[in-house]
Amino acid sequence: MELQQLAPDVHACLQEDKGLGYSNSGLIARGKGLVVDTFWDLPHTRAMIELYRGVWNREPGQLVNTHHNGDHCYGNQLFEGAEIIGHEGCAEALKNDDPARMQMLKGLGASGDPVLEDFARQLSPWDFEGIELRPPTTLVKERLQLDSCEFPIEVLYVGPAHTVGDVIVHLPEQRIVFTGDILFRRCTPIGWEGTFEQWVTALDRIMELDCDIVVPGHGPLCGNEGPREMKEYLQYVRSEARSHFDAERSAVEAAKRIDLGPYADWTEPERIVFSVERAYREFRGEPFDAPFNPIDTFRGVYELREAMAKPG
C-alpha cells in the first residue's frame, strides 16, 4: 500500500488491486481529522494507520464508512474514540455481518471442493482474527455536512447502488471525491444490494461534482473518465445480459458469451458473473435486496475463469 497526497492535508492510502479486498482509504489531516474507510483486517488497517501517522500524528476524530462491506469496515475498532459515520443501511447490514465466517472460509483450502479451495486461496492474504464489528453510530439519511476539518466536507447518500447504504465523501474546495465502491477503477465491479439504474445515477452524480481527483473504492486514482467508463460497462453488461435472458440462457452461459471488448483487461473480468446475475434478478422483477448466496456466484466466476483460461 502507498500514501499519496492529493491536496494540502488530504491523503489517500491506496492498495494495489491484487484481487478481492484490496480497497482504498482517505485521510483528512486538518481540525479533528477524518478517515474514509478502514481495511479488510486488522494487520492491513494497522499498516494504513502507520502510514497516516507519518503525515499526521494524531487520532482522527471521525471515520466515515462508505458502505458495509468488510473491506471498508473491518478495521474500525482500531480508530478508538472516533465518531463513526455512515448510512443507516450500512450500519444495519454491518451489525448482521460475521467476520468469523470469512475466517472459516479461509480455512477450507484443503476441502476437496475446487471452488472453496480457490476462494480460500483468495482470502489467504487476509487475517480475520480478532475483528470486533463497530458499525456507524452517526447515521446519514440523504446528506450530512461536516465542519470538523475546517473546510466543508459533504457525505452524500447515493444508494442502493453497489450496496444498500452507499455514501460518497465530497471535498468541494479541493475538488476531490472518495467514491467507495460506487467506482471500481480498471477492476471488474461486484454489486450486492442495489440496482443498475441507481448505480448509473450514482456514477452520474459523481461526474456532476466535476472533481479533479476521484478516489475509487478499488484501483488507482482517476478523473471523471473513471466513472464514465464504469457507467458504460454497467450499461453494456445489462443490455447484453437482456438478450441472453430473453434467449433463456443461464447467467453463467450469458457471461461466457458476452464479448468483454475493452473491459477484458480490467482485473478479474470473470467477475462479470456477479453483474449478469444481478441483471437477471432485475429482469425477474426481484427486489434490489433479494438475498443470494455469493458462494454460488463464485462458482460461476470460477467456471468462467476456467473457461477463459482454455486456449481457443
Ligand SMILES: [Zn+2]
Ligand atoms: Zn470494496
